Amino acid sequence: MSFHSFIPPRRTLMGPGPSDVYPNVLAALSRPTLGHLDPLFIGMMDELKALLQYAFQTRNPMTLAISAPGSAGMEACFVNLVEPGEKVIVCRNGVFGGRMLENIKRLGAEAVVVDTPWGRAVELDKVKAAISAHPDAKFLAFVHAETSTGALSDAKALCAMAREAGMLSIVDAVTSLGGVPVKVDEWGIDAIYSGSQKCLSCVPGLSPVSFSPAAVEKIKNRRSPVQSWFLDQSLVMGYWEGAGKRSYHHTAPVNALYALHEALVQLHSEGLEQSWQRHRQMHERLAEGLGALGLDFIVPQGERLPQLNTVTIPQGIDDAAVRATLLNDYNLEIGAGLGDFAGKAWRIGLMGYGARRENVTLCLAALAEVLNK
Amino acid sequence: MSFHSFIPPRRTLMGPGPSDVYPNVLAALSRPTLGHLDPLFIGMMDELKALLQYAFQTRNPMTLAISAPGSAGMEACFVNLVEPGEKVIVCRNGVFGGRMLENIKRLGAEAVVVDTPWGRAVELDKVKAAISAHPDAKFLAFVHAETSTGALSDAKALCAMAREAGMLSIVDAVTSLGGVPVKVDEWGIDAIYSGSQKCLSCVPGLSPVSFSPAAVEKIKNRRSPVQSWFLDQSLVMGYWEGAGKRSYHHTAPVNALYALHEALVQLHSEGLEQSWQRHRQMHERLAEGLGALGLDFIVPQGERLPQLNTVTIPQGIDDAAVRATLLNDYNLEIGAGLGDFAGKAWRIGLMGYGARRENVTLCLAALAEVLNK
Structure with a gap:
């Protein structure tokens, strides 16, 4: 058997973690x-x-x-x-x-x-x-x-x-x-x-x-x-x-x-309050975009985590195929559902360094393309 | 308080591990x-x-x-x-x-x-x-x-x-x-x-x-x-x-x-047998040099680990001072004794990437200088 160094691609990590690393x-x-x-x-x-x-x-x-x-x-x-x-x-x-x-x-x-x-x-x-x-x-x-x-x-x-x-x-x-x-x-x-x-x-x-x-x-x-x-x-x-x-x-x-x-x-160096605010702001942008794509949040407003956005997978959509396309064609990872939510939800993370405007825009645009919206 | 990135120096690690990393x-x-x-x-x-x-x-x-x-x-x-x-x-x-x-x-x-x-x-x-x-x-x-x-x-x-x-x-x-x-x-x-x-x-x-x-x-x-x-x-x-x-x-x-x-x-890629042999060879060089410095092995021959060489600290030698000088002036780490051997022994590691000729030579030469041999 022969073994070589492992060279991973650069992904945009918008699942439930690990998040994009600084x-x-x-x-x-x-x-x-x-x-x-x-x-x-x-x-x-x-x-x-x-x-x-x-x-x-x-x-x-x-x-x-x-x-x-x-x-x-x-x-x-x-x-x-x-x-x-x-x-x-x-x-x-x-x-x-x-x-x-x-x-x-x-x-x-x-x-x-x-x-x-x-x-x-x-x-x-x-x-x-x-x-x-x-x-x-x-x-x-x-x-x-x-x-x-x-x-x-x-x-x-x-x-x-x-x-x-x-x-x-x-x-x-x-x-x-x-x-x-x-x-x-x-x-x-x-x-x-x-x-x-x-x-x-x-x-x-x-x-x-x-x-x-x-x-x-x-x-x-x-x-x-x-x-x-x-x-x-x-x-x-x-x-x-x-x-x-x-x-x-x-x-x-x-x-x-x-x-x-x-x-x-x-x-x-950023400051905790500024970090909390950035997470909120990016969440609001993402939430607005997800709404425009017809994706519904599972968690009621007021109980939502800005850094982890859980939406219901629309009927007729192939969960694994969408995530695989995002990963393979866009180098973009979003999270599958876990436990009771397996196959029913996507989990979109905006965590730390991942909570920035280009990630929100890429995620929404890629989802629109893959879902043909 | 202000915080900055931590920039460690490059040490030669010849203690009981962590060893020099490839x-x-x-x-x-x-x-x-x-x-x-x-x-x-x-x-x-x-x-x-x-x-x-x-x-x-x-x-x-x-x-x-x-x-x-x-x-x-x-x-x-x-x-x-x-x-x-x-x-x-x-x-x-x-x-x-x-x-x-x-x-x-x-x-x-x-x-x-x-x-x-x-x-x-x-x-x-x-x-x-x-x-x-x-x-x-x-x-x-x-x-x-x-x-x-x-x-x-x-x-x-x-x-x-x-x-x-x-x-x-x-x-x-x-x-x-x-x-x-x-x-x-x-x-x-x-x-x-x-x-x-x-x-x-x-x-x-x-x-x-x-x-x-x-x-x-x-x-x-x-x-x-x-x-x-x-x-x-x-x-x-x-x-x-x-x-x-x-x-x-x-x-x-x-x-x-x-x-x-x-x-x-x-x-x-090196091969296990080659790695074992390299550890033995480097150990033999080190052991010979330590002997010339008058440092005695604690473990009897035949029971010694080539990758971890334990020697008795000579009487009258200040354990901590020697190790501190090696670390501060030579960027060289050797190990202190542990448990029953605390203060009585040094542990000199030749592990993995650390088991190479320049490390053996540096360690022996630095010890000779510090011990005034």
Whole structure:
């Protein structure tokens, strides 16, 4: 057998992520590898922590990037905070709420599921009722931006409910961070995880996380060890902690962390508010164009994610053929439906660097050609 | 606060890993990101699997790269194969055997520890005795190349013992793969994990793994779900499987996988045997030079890893000062001691692309200058 270097084409990535990566981030990725205990690398990690705190709008000292994708970030939050037998109220309005439930089950905790129809924001009344019915629950977990449906839930209100009931909140911000407001300290979020490959426009593979002082306290007072050695945050913090000597836990993904640093430098230089506004503006342009093409949004206005636009595939249209034509003839990727929405929806992402005018225009014009509109 | 792009210097990496990365691998890393379900990316994944099978010398269909560092690869092997209450004989002759033990404990399995002094290969007689004393053990786990000490154990003999006793073998090949012979099928290894950042000379962050048909059978017949959702290989395989439709599990670290593919293309093009020979030759040059400098190897000849040379720090020498001078004045990284060897040993890596003549010469000449020899 003979093998050759793999040379991918340049695609325009407008699916649910990975999103278009900033050119500067790709450049940062290929800089010379340093040792993970090199003082210069450690210095970069300190800056990276400050940048993550900016992105999350938090002063939490326990703010870092898990050396694995968002799913591992989710698992890190659950296995560190929740102990076997503890009760978690988990909101499910798409695939990722279901994945939270899977995490809760596998660690031997008890789940109370609050279901909301797919494509809708988590229903606050139902959550309120669940909290009243289960005052012994220790956690409220929900997905801020459901990547499978394009629905945005009211994280501020949900975290306030959790806090009032003395519960800790666990929030999935994989698709929200950088694209819509995420205010960890102001909203009182206790544990939050995100992904590098959505609105941060970094390459996939890392999961930014942050834990509030109350969450850290909960972790410190565990009765049982965290079931995962790799994700045990008390060990990981020995490496990320700024003061004093860094202790080796696992080999950090050095080059990927350069890339995340660069993506966050870009976000900081643009400014969070400006980034949120740009996502909104591009969404409005796209939404108007999709409407003109006769494509209907699944999520009601007011609950829509600007960065992930889910539309119903019109009757008689061959889902796979349209996506293949866009990919092969236009180098344009849009996302298929996932879970209940497989074959029924397209997911059009406007994430991070991907949320720019030329992408909106290309996507609308290419869709018009392929759909013969 | 103001933030800027991070521009690392070019170091010569001769520690215990990350090793010097092939320039082509850094170039591959920064190629345009594709979607993780893009047919072109899926095609690359098929090639990557074939290349991993070559590196591991196996036909195991379940051969892939975990989307996280070697520690996660270790955890993936243990949590998928071993169920709570099952007995594992674990050999400990350094830090990483101890980490195996930690994994076994955290999943609720029972460990029988076979200790060998640090700096020595795992003692076969002791293992034989443990197997006789514990015929109910289901697994034998050991580290092939102990990164903390530089000792190489006899994987072939250990796996034969396991097989004879009807036990499955779990092998840490983080530092061995690509640097010394690793023959999964010939030796009958059942589960093996490695790291991208050692003798493969890729960037850190990925863990190649392979499972034998017997290991796959064990996983399929589990009574309890795998405690980690992220590392559940039955789910991960739905994405890596070549035939038919790929199902989404987590977002693959696309660019890191380009890099691993490129690193393995390099290994395949050089040839495994040639790579092993180059590591031996460079080791011999280095060993001769270290001897001339009066530096003594910790590991007895015959048990030494060519790719990781551990020497005793001479009395009166300031460990940290020497390493800092090498790093700051020569851009040369050598490794500190780890665990029991902290402050007592240096670890000099000759891994993958790092195992070349100019590195050996630089290291010896720089050490001579710094040690005033």
